[in-house]
Amino acid sequence: MSALELWGAEYQENDALLLEEKDLARFDAICKRENAPYSVVGKVSGDGRITVVDKNGKKPVDLDLKDVLGKLPPKTFKSNTLTANLVPLSLPTEVKINGVLDRVLRLVSVGSKRYLTNKVDRSVTGLIAQQQCVGPLHIPLSDVAIIAQSYLGKTGAATAIGEQPIKGLLSPAAMARLSVAEALSNLVWAKITDINNIKASGNWMWAAKFDGGAAAMYEAAVAMSEMMIALGIALDGGKDSLSMAANAPGEKLPVKCPGALVISAYCSMADVTIHVTPDLKRLKDGRLLLLSLSSKARMGGSSLAHVYNQLGAVSPDVEDFKAFLAMFNCVQSLLAQGLVSAGHDRSDGGLLTTILEMAFAGNTGVDIEVQASGDFTKEQLLSRGGIDFLFNEEVGLVMEVAETNMSKVLAECKKADIRCTSIGRVREDPKVTVTLAGSSVFTSDIRILRDKWEATSFQLEMRQCNPACVKSERDTLKDRKAPSYKLSYTPTPTAELSGKRHAVAIVRQEGSNGDREMLAAFHAAGFDAWDVHMNDLAAGRTNLSNFRGVVFVGGFSYADVLDSAKGWAATIKYNSKLSAQFQAFYERKDTFSLGVCNGCQLMALMGWVPEGPGKMKDTAQPRFVHNESSRFESRWTTVRIEKSPAIMFDGMEGSVLGVWVAHGEGRALFPDKKVLKAAQAANLVPMRYADDDGKATQVYPFNPNGSADAIASLCSADGRHIAMMPHPERCYLKWQWPYMPEDWRSDLKSGPWLKMFQNARKWCDTN
Template identity: 55%
Template sequence: PKGAEIDIRSIVVGDHTLSVLEIWGAEYQEQDALLVKPESRSLLESLCERERVSMAVIGTIDGCGKIVLIDSAAMEHAKINGLPPPTPVEDLELEKVLGDMPQKTFEFKRVSLVSEPLDIAPGVTIMDALKRVLSLPSICSKRFLTTKVDRCVTGLVAQQQTVGPLQLPLADVAVIAQTYTDLTGGACAIGEQPAKGLLNPKAMARLAVGEALTNLVWAKVSSLSDVKASGNWMYAAKLDGEGADMYDAAVALADCMIQLGIAIDGGKDSLSMAAQCDGEVVKAPGNLVISAYVTCPDITLTVTPDLKLGNDGVLLHIDLGKGKRRLGGSALAQAFDQIGNDCPDIDDVPYLKKAFEAVQELLSQRLISAGHDISDGGLIVSVLEMAFAGNCGVKLNIDSEDSGLLQALFAEELGLLLEVHLKDLSVVKQKLEAGGISANVIGQVTASPDIELVVDGRLHLKEKTSDLRDIWEETSFQLEGLQRLKSCVRLEKEGLKHRTSPSWSLSFTPKFTDEKLLTASSKPKVAIIREEGSNGDREMAAAFYAAGFEPWDITMSDLLAGKSSLEEYRGIAFVGGFSYADVLDSAKGWAASIRFNQPLIQQFQNFYNRPDTFSLGVCNGCQLMALLGWVPGSDVGSSLGSGGDMSQPRFIHNESGRFECRFTSVSIGTSPAIMFKGMEGSTLGIWSAHGEGRAFFPDENVLASVVNSNLAPVRYCDDANNITEVYPFNPNGSPLGIAALCSPDGRHLAMMPHPERCFMMWQYPWYPKEWQLEKCGPSPWLRMFQNAREWCL
């Protein structure tokens, strides 16, 4: 260990009354320590100044082998008062901390487990069981979690939580792209089986790995041997039985991963999962969460659970439990307030490895149209989820193999479900058999949205897909009612019953930008302007670059310091994000930094008035352009016109009362907007992610003028392409479905949705197969940026 001298008073604090101990011992959550060469100090300081990040040099490496903590304030006080210099606050020899430490010894006591067989009344029907199981928080829709977080930021998200035409939260694997210009990326999937740990900690650990892999398998990965994982342990390890259980689970986990050829390279331990409450010990069940991650050679080969083939689809079941149907620790057991005694497990780890590799080969050859893992809820729940996501039906014909009806349907033995085309069935089965994998046909996909279940030749269930989906969604909607406006929750809940696939249509064919424009030695320059808290700058730069522009990263601090000028740019783009954390409402802090700085506002107005310039504002940038009065413009009614700020249209809090992230439908109408030339008449999907996107017109005359002058080029629409104000098709409640505003001359455009986050088809979470577009190709939204490039010629 080298050692260093650190001055406690060099650390930046907001409260100067903090003691030395408080500063030194505080667990800062948002601070980083960097080790830099002395010659790099000025570079780091300039970067921090540009990004408005506070930094301080707090010490130097001196080779003393100790951490010497000094208090320069105390030293200065002693000097002024003629006192001897104080001793260091801390003088710690690093060898004592980082050297060879004696190993700790733990002594665990085992506690024998007492369990009872599952006891469910013989009269319980499949529908009775499904009503209970589908309502469990662990099984039900996770809509209450997914719509309130930004799932598209960076524009590198190739697979997020939602899938299918209705965008239901059922994705098995997360996939991100490495770059905007290639198809390589990375995949991540999670596995956890806490209820199984109550019965068999060893099986729980193996199943957690198995679930992570049966989720990960739907993304094409470089190799199973490349898979690494993070293991997060949560146990009350000091209590009798718990530490021993965790040890057993850890040994089982290691043995399983060695057989699979994968490894854990990090993780976190929470080993104090117990507390005293009213004289008794309350503990959390022991748990292990496996987060597996790996590189992807082609992100477009990812398969999602939504059924896609209609009457041409066949369902295949790969049974990783090899015929065993153990119900212990299952969702069915939980639904009847039991645990059971017979725990599922991975009895043949090499078979799991072979199945993973066989499915990966099928992905490479694009022979699988949909896939899903079997875990929580068992076979029946997994099949239903695939039908829910595809908004279609299934005819299931299952052989219980004398295991019992409930066991055949609800046992949570690991497995894989594959939808393949009828014409490919024999080829797929042959390839699986060649890999040593057995697969059984268990059903036929149907275009009609009905679920039919036959077990051992007897009909046990015949229900509408939407009715079963309503049960699955009910718990989520109840939780939603606690988070957003209840009337909005009711609208979405009732509307979901009648949803159809969006009937999008294009008035043009998307194409890549001409190579001559991309390789030109001189390109029009566009300033990608961001403020403190912006987060959409990189995807905006990528979209403009893909259209043949030369994008420049410009911060507001660059403009304020005079390090950059708008005079040299043909276009500017105000990006999305949360400038100044939206504490003054969206974009108000950003607008104030421009409007209340006379030289800066003059520079922006000069740019706005130049006839050879254009501007685009998205999300936070859209809100900014409204507050600057750039849209719809002084001639129509804005802060720059006679009505002043009181007449300026702006964007306010969503009607639902919270942030909304959705892949929503919009219609592009006739308008003067230069960026929508040739796109009129198209209806298509686009990412929308904002908390304050509702267009507000203080002056009704301005709204009328905007509509009559066609200055609202983008409107939210429903599945039938009708412009709408109905939630959730209109995610914020904007009047007349207004999603964008432009200036009368069409040069300045502000829109709340994010075209820059979906300018490639792999960024689209779903699109109709009638479009016949390749996932590796450009999306319709690239045309926007190409139009701007063409206008600059």
């Protein structure tokens, strides 16, 4: 490559570091341990110049920094403000709510995002307190993401996004304000430290080089700035893509994207457990409340207008910043007092969609009933047969509140001078009814509507997943119920330790990513957990003889280039010293091992389960291969603990628990069926995937990979060596569970999966 190419290339996945020369040797040692290549590309000279020296000793770049960082002459950009010919929304006279809803629920921006959430790892690190999915059915509907700062406390941070690009076609300023409002209307459901601590990044995407583009972007920037200043929040970064246009074949004019501003807001949290999700939870006494800024029902840029191929004339907007701030702070106060059980913002799709989504996630029904009052007149409620009220996308929040908390919540809203309207209640059966100003305007079944809301997502799934699996998930979702979790023991915190902490090696390889949460889980159970890289063992910096336990963690060793764990297994098998060291560890009677996910695949390839290394031909050895769905699966799934000799499941037999899975190659394959039958007969299958009734199943997605006999785990005959695809180390704390029955969440003193690690400690104490 030429000096110009090296100097000007925009390299991806590269980091630039500045360190003192005395630290270079230490940095070199770290990089070698992690198999991370690096290059020293320069040094700080202090002479005020930036110089590039090529391989021939020439200086193709030799600049005085004042010419780069000094006062450059200002540039002037001119852009005209363009005026669009806007036409008010006009709907066919025969249109009814049912027909509108059928279209809106299928719109990509409104409907389920399941096609995105199941194919990415949403649990890695074990610090995730809230990811995209919520409720007993794990519906992709979360408004806010929450990550904990550590495993030892509850401090953390919340983040949420807001974007309303279509409304920008009507008013760039309104679009910017609505983007800020949506980000905060999503963030509000997590109890943050203070609204003034909120920072945000702004991602600008615009065809700014075309006439009118820069002017519209400037208008949006001013509006965003004014609103953020009024609310006490601020941007601290972002990026821009200002060439969002392309010449399409057969088109005379360039195709321009709608100007868009994406606000990503984030803030610190004192306690990551203080937040609510959209899924309705109060089946017997749940009341629904709407917090709104006005009674307006502007339909411009709405999903309803979109599905009728229109834009409309007037966009929703945020005119009263003080009212919005009061609403935000009021909800934060209600969260701190534990008075809200569910919450969701009114946005794409309008109020009816918002409430239905909450019911979809909670697997409940709803009675929506709004009386004519000072908040909304009869004419406003019944405009276009209720369509305007139910489908406008004005800023608003919907809360589920227990009947017993209603008086307190209403008093708080009145004190804050917030519009708070009673809009219905939760019902146990799957029916939905809508009554406005005393008139019944809509009745349906939640299951039918949820199927429509999921329809577009499932069509997209067909193009990236095994179609048979997509059909199976769609069919099972129609009549699903909450999983029937069961505990055969009482989870308890780890007792104060009187003896020494047993040493356990948390072994990782290049590409591993599950080591930190595994270290934390074993530490919580009373172990002295050590971070051990395979390079440490190969270089002799440590030895497995120093440890009572060895744990092979999850991740993507060597990027799964040779299939999962094959490269890792080869580094052991074809290194005589390492091979002998691992064999000696396996044969010791005072040791145990655990392999999770990538580590499970490794243990199978090494023959550690079910019969032991060298006990059968490689061609007969069980292994874990590509999922039946033909893709990576990230799911909160249900497993059943079976009778087995596995020491880490002692006392857990019969329990049915939720657990994370995150793998692309988790299907248990037995080339020799005799080996499968032998493992079954000897009870060497300590864990199976289960359905909502707690029964072992082959049905997708309950069985996320198609494993034979629903096998999720294998163990050795003496129970000391256990391989499993699910990730208990990512959910040993209660707040790590994305869904947990309410009585468990309030009554249990510790997470159910902690016992598994405590069992290992107990075994070490007595062996």
